[in-house]
Amino acid sequence: MLVAVGAGTAVAALLVSALRIRADEADPLENYYGNTLVCAAAQTGNDLCHLWLKRDGTFINFDRSGGHAGHYKVGPKRPDGKVPVCQYWDTPNMVVPKELDTPMQMPPSRPGEENYVLMCKTENYRTTCGRVDPARLSSDDRRIAGRSMGERFHAGMCYPLGPHAVGDIWFEADDPLPGQLGKDKVMLLPGHR
């Protein structure tokens, strides 16, 4: 009897272990495929961008500058359970007629930093952006800092995505270019919209 119980417990433990391994191996982006990730301003809630991640490693992103197709790379899962998703636009183009082109709103510069430029760099699947003094940059960094927004996304921008369910709304404080209050409001919506 004891032997049978022991064997049963061992089998159950094996099953639980197998399920855990399977859960760990499950695609962390599974709920994103076929659905829409919306990024919005943290304070006003204004809609800023929509992202359709596709299972084949490509994506469609659209915002005020229109649509952008590209491919993405997924980095290793972070200790906080999120996976970095680095997006690479196929082209650096912003295809907008002059009549409809309005300058992108950027957060105001701090006093004494009016001439600073925005520089984004990616290392180990993590993109960080910040304002820097161009006079202190090397020629290589000055070239990177001189990129347009389209060129930045063409070169790759990484965003962390957590394990979320369709219908979830959350705030992401680790985006490279947060819109307001240092964070973005994010929603995962059903279907492509």
Next chain:
Amino acid sequence: MARQNTLVATGFHQNRTIGDCWTCANLTSFAGSFFFAACAALAVVTPVAIAADFTPLQSFFDNTLICQDRDTKAVCHVWFNSDGSYYVFYDLGLQPKPALVDGPFQFEGREGTYLLKEQAGGVEVCLRPAIPVVALAAQHAHEFLSEAECYPLALHNVGARWQQADRRGREYTFWLMAGR
């Protein structure tokens, strides 16, 4: 500016609609209504098997069609692909309240497949949105290319800017811009 508003010669066969069953139609002349019914069923069930001619939209491939509704100011960005698929992205402008799961959204998008019908001065683009079809505010507002309908489209070269009304009489400004 001379190239603006220059219509493209379509070379599109008279009275031909993408998906038409030409061989089958000829057969009906001597094989009777049974064959006609069979061909009609074939045309409905296997449209991909029928030679599709998207070449009238050649100047749109790899480029971007942009529209702006004269009244609502909503802007669309459209990609027509040579494989018969399309994407349309809308900027409906700032919304009156923050977006929640059910909206309202400033941006909306839709993908699907299209067929072409010849029309004087251009083509009609007939859309079949991908399933599941999500209800869009752009659709409720009847914005250009937002519904599973046919839309008249003048054929122009890249760089053109023109104005055209849809079937409802809504006026749009169009730009066909290079690249995506």
